[in-house]
Amino acid sequence: MDTAARLKTLSDAAIDAAAGQLAELSRDIWSHPELNYEEKHAHFVLTAFLEDHGLRPQRHYVVDTAFRAEFGGEDGGPNVAVLCEYDALPELGHACGHNLIAEVGVGAALGIKAALEEALKEGRNLGKLTVFGTPAEEGGGGKIKLLDAGAFRDVDCSLMAHPADANLVDFGYVxxxxxxxxxxxxxxxxxxxxxxxxxxxxxxxxxxxxxxxxxxxxxxxxxxxxxxxxxxxxxxxxxxxxxxxxxxxxxxxxxxxxxxxxxxxxxxxxxxxxxxxxxxxxxxxxDNMIHNEAMTSVYRDNMARYGVEEPPADHLAWKQVASSDVGNVSQAVPSIAPVFAIGTRDMPHSRGFAEAAGGPAAQAYTLVQAKLLAATAIDLYCTPRHVDTAKEQFEKYTSEGL
Ligand SMILES: [Zn+2]
Ligand SMILES: [Zn+2]
Structure with a gap:
């Protein structure tokens, strides 16, 4: 088995071992919906969770309800960031399922940390992990504040996954x-x-x-x-x-x-x-989302490993008409932000979706997505060529003004 495959197995096991705690954490955030910049409870439970798992978080990072946690060496490979969101909507609670974005983010972080730790034991510093807690996506632009403060300056690649009614890797945030x-x-x-x-x-x-x-x-x-x-x-x-x-x-x-x-x-x-x-x-x-092709193709290769499939391209009627501040991140560093099915046909911002985001059926999908992001990160660490290509493509996109 090659190094990346071996590390992915370790990462999957670390995420599975924390499945119960991750579900509890996600349900806790779902049960305490908080609006833009008021996500005090989510900030508290997420940073406590990271701390319990050996990732020292910087609380109140730049913004009161934002955080940053890092793991890994300074002089190794790429710095891969995983983003969490956790704000809710007025009246509808977690109808955008951001509790699941947070779960994917910290779940992936556990898997990536396990992989980086194992490599360090074997004498290899593969790179660095950065976990960002990014508040106020629903109209508050929390990521823009982090970007303006230079939070992403040392980041090479950024990963996030958002729940939806289907799996779609190139979701068109406009x-x-x-x-x-x-x-x-x-x-x-x-x-x-x-x-x-x-x-x-x-x-x-x-x-x-x-x-x-x-x-x-x-x-x-x-x-x-x-x-x-x-x-x-x-x-x-x-x-x-x-x-x-x-x-x-x-x-x-x-x-x-x-x-x-x-x-x-x-x-x-x-x-x-x-x-x-x-x-x-x-x-x-x-800003609109620029899905980095090199990173997207690494993510797609890993979808097969977990049996995740995309529906026909025209499946999502609303796929080109949503917007997110993750688009601004993608204009600053090479990024992906796929959306993933959670077993409901209801769309985000509906009461049905809010219910699904807090229900037990979403958990299996969310854990798989955490593993998928972690596996994508592991490939980026193990094959530096992917990161070089991602950066070359990023330079090309931004110089062409896409
Ligand atoms: Zn939303
Ligand atoms: Zn959302």
Missing amino acids: AITEVAVVYRGKASHAAASPWEGVNALDAAVTAYSSVSCLRQQMKPDWRVHGVITNGGVKPNIIPEKAELLYYIRAPTLQDRDILATKVYACFNAAATATGCSVEIKCIHQY
Whole structure:
């Protein structure tokens, strides 16, 4: 048996040995859903778990509910990062299954640590493992804060896996800009002196209609969706303030920015037409995911080892229209972020998916995924050529501006 195969067997055994604890940890996070940047319980239990397993975590790393844990030598091979998410959704709890992303992350970390330890015993320093706890994926951009602080500067490759209704390695996370728009006009009595007023709701409605007209000229994979979050207070007052929230998405950063320029023009034109002032605030931007081909092919080779199969490419109707800050990580270091089935046909952000993410049936899938990420990392450590190719491809993608 070659070194990588031997280390994978050890890694699988380490993950299996912790199966009960991993399930408990995941269920604990699921039972205590916490929103963006409030993930104190998840932060506490995940860092305690890593500590119990000999991975010294840096708690409150950069962000209060983020963490970083490392294992392995400084002068060896590549530094492979595994990412955990653990934030929940308002009202729906863990309907995006981030408790399972955390479980995959720390489970893979146990397997990778077992492999690196064994190699060290045999006198080989294969490389370094870094586990990141990345909060606030659901609209808070926790990974962007870590990136801005330079957390990924010494990372060579990044791995993460997200639960879904099917296995899909090249899941298409698209680029998104989230904008808040505020129109300000002038209040007046809507019956006695409407001509004295400047109607901010009219500006919001005009903007909404203009974006709807724009939709006919949009490419099929562009998406714009918005809501009016404030449309005034009382019919007999000309609204002096109106607010909208919009998501602008496209498969690449370039298309996203072209589309955003067109949508911003609609917002500005509505202000001119109604005499209102407008304030357009970009809340955050998630970049599109660049799935590194070399790493993807290592991951795919390992899928066979665990009997994981992909459905036909057109299976997931929503596969090109979700967004995540893992995309920003993929624009900074070579990355993969496959999605994996957990035995439900419900899609993320539904009550059915929330139930599945906390149920016992998801556990077998999640453990396999932890083993798969660990096996992928082991191949990256054992065959440095994979990492060199991944880096060459990354340079090419980013210089071409994908
Ligand atoms: Zn989500
Ligand atoms: Zn998610």
